[in-house]
Amino acid sequence: MKNVIKLLLALVIVSVFASCKKNADEIKIQPHDQNQMMGIMHQMMAKMDTMKMTKDPDNDFAMMMRIHHQGAIDMANLEIKSGSDATMKQMAQSIIASQQEEITQVTAFLKSHTAHLNDPDFDMMIMDNMSKSGKQADLQIINGDIDHDFAILMIGHHQSAVENSRLELLHGQEPSMKTMATNIIDAQLKEIDQFQSWLLARGNK
Structure with missing residues (x-):
């Protein structure tokens, strides 16, 4: 009887290890420096790091989102x-359609609006958000797989846009930028949910 129990335990252990090995074999990872989507993310982050801040929340939000939206468009073009x-x-x-339209709007705003506010806390918080977003992407x-990588990276990309838009609502004064921030929050939270549902349906593969 003891020998039978030992045999059964051995079979269970072998089965568990085989299952773990199978699951491990199914997880595919590509180095970030070889990934096309991640390359676009890194280029976008590098551009934002060199952006000259004005300390005016409305202007800096507009400048930041113009670069941020272009990154999303570049990723979307790669997906297509x-x-x-x-x-x-x-x-x-x-x-592409929605964020190109918003790029046009913020570009027109920046041409017509002279920075006049002095809110260094906004700049510090928005740059902190982008730093956290970059670190999260690297994790x-x-x-x-282009489809998978587009979905997984756009979730984080959208989340940082939502966080920056919430800062604009708290610190900004220009109605057009505050309206855009509200629209970004509403639209991108919905898209985050769509990306998450798509990934879950595929088993995040």
Whole structure:
């Protein structure tokens, strides 16, 4: 009887190890410096790091979001070019349309609005948000599958836009920028949910 129990335990252990090995084999990871989506994220972060801040929340929010939106558009263009999933391609098209329109709006705002406020705390907080966003992106598991990497990285990208927009609502004064911040929060929270649902349906693969 004891020998039978030992045999059963041995079979269970072998089965567990085999299952773990199978799951480990299914997890694919691509180095970040070889990943196209991550390359776009790093280029965007580098541009924001060199942005000359004015200490005016409305101006700095507009300048930051122009760079941030362009990063999303570049990622979406890569998804359309190299992705294969119809849902992700559709979301990419929607992101390009909405964020290009907002780039046009912030560019017009910056041409017509002279920085006049002095709120260094806003600049410090918005740069801190972007630093955290960059670190979070570098912690993501990406695998070289364009559809997967687009979805997983856009979640973090959108989250940082939402956080920056909430800061604009607290510190900004210009109605047009505060309206844009509200629209960004509403639209991108919905898109975050869509990306998350898509990833969960695929088992995050």
